[in-house]
Amino acid sequence: MGKPFVYVTRKVPEHCLGELREFAEVEMWHEEEIPVDRETLLAKAKDATGLITMLSDKVNAELMDAAPNLKVIANLAVGFDNIDVEGATARGIVVSNTPNVLTDTTADLTFSLLMATARRIPEAVNYVREGQWKNWGPLLMAGTDIHHKTIGIVGMGRIGATVAKRATGFDMEILYHNRSRKPEAEAELGATYVSFDELIEKSDYVVCLAPLTPETKELFDLAAFRKMKDSAIFINASRGAVVKEDDLQQALDEKEIAAAGLDVFLNEPIGADHPLLKYDNVVALPHIGSASVETREEMTRLVGRHCANVIVGRKPEYIVNESVWKG
Ligand code: GLV
Numbered sequence: 001m002g003k004p005f006v007y008v009t010r011k012v013p014e015h016c017l018g019e020l021r022e023f024a025e026v027e028m029w030h031e032e033e034i035p036v037d038r039e040t041l042l043a044k045a046k047d048a049t050g051l052i053t054m055l056s057d058k059v060n061a062e063l064m065d066a067a068p069n070l071k072v073i074a075n076l077a078v079g080f081d082n083i084d085v086e087g088a089t090a091r092g093i094v095v096s097n098t099p100n101v102l103t104d105t106t107a108d109l110t111f112s113l114l115m116a117t118a119r120r121i122p123e124a125v126n127y128v129r130e131g132q133w134k135n136w137g138p139l140l141m142a143g144t145d146i147h148h149k150t151i152g153i154v155g156m157g158r159i160g161a162t163v164a165k166r167a168t169g170f171d172m173e174i175l176y177h178n179r180s181r182k183p184e185a186e187a188e189l190g191a192t193y194v195s196f197d198e199l200i201e202k203s204d205y206v207v208c209l210a211p212l213t214p215e216t217k218e219l220f221d222l223a224a225f226r227k228m229k230d231s232a233i234f235i236n237a238s239r240g241a242v243v244k245e246d247d248l249q250q251a252l253d254e255k256e257i258a259a260a261g262l263d264v265f266l267n268e269p270i271g272a273d274h275p276l277l278k279y280d281n282v283v284a285l286p287h288i289g290s291a292s293v294e295t296r297e298e299m300t301r302l303v304g305r306h307c308a309n310v311i312v313g314r315k316p317e318y319i320v321n322e323s324v325w326k327g
């Protein structure tokens with residue numbers, strides 16, 4: 001018998017899967033930025049004991065049914081809304097994700113996006129590059145202050161709390177809304193729990209870090225944007241589907257909010273013709289929350305370990321569907 005087969009749906013740093021290779025035959029799709037085509041994926045899944053998947057892969061019944069030997073789906077992301085977890089559980093397949101290792105990196109990006117949007121950094125960079133800087137003026141590229149303002153964090157998980165920690169360094173007042181209260185965040189970071197409505201009404205920066213669930217889907221609609229201050233800046237680093245994009249556009253048109261910084265979109269990737277890109281006060285990024293070399297390598301090692309663990313019958317470190325583990 002050969003070693004169990006693990007297929008990786010994207011080119012990832014090869015050297016990070018060394019450990020997994022001791023336990024499995026590993027093959028990966030050869031492209032870093034082009035996803036594996038569905039036909040190839042379904043064919044590879046046929047023999048796979050493990051799949052290392054990306055947040056852009058739709059892991060549904062069709063894929064799982066094509067993989068009769070599948071024991072583990074290790075998703076290279078903290079979010080797992082791309083996976084039919086119930087379907088995996090019903091089939092006895094372990095689903096794992098990569099929390100913790102990306103928390104600081106994602107919080108750094110979220111705060112960078114907030115700062116870039118508030119201080120109009122991309123606009124200012126383009127202004128210089130395009131040779132428009134002919135004179136200096138007192139209000140040239142004037143943005144909005146960050147320090148001493150109120151930040152409202154929707155989704156106070158690990159990443160939310162780590163963004164709050166960064167906000168303390170800017171003397172910000174911190175509000176948060178979450179499914180459950182977070183006494184540690186209140187004690188250690190001085191964060192105040194408020195209702196969703198109070199948060200969006202009072203915050204200068206409304207920052208979404210909540211996972212995509214039926215409760216958070218389209219949470220940010222026109223009614224929500226209308227409740228925000230006209231000067232509010234909306235930052236989304238969770239999932240595009242928490243926002244009704246048409247409503248965000250209308251809110252920007254009607255100046256219900258001042259600006260938006262978006263790392264995520266409803267249908268990714270977006271093209272240059274995406275309607276939200278026509279606004280100077282929208283800063284758009286290509287879903288790079290956890291994209292530092294160090295963190296992506298750590299995430300890759302982690303998904304490799306998850307697969308190796310399941311193969312040898314050991315419980316992986318981060319399992320999404322606990323109930324499937326009979327160990
Ligand atoms: C990125 O969005 C992730 O879920 O890791």
Ligand code: GLV
Pocket residue numbers: 078099100103156157158159160209
């Ligand atoms: C991620 O680790 C989160 O819980 O926000």
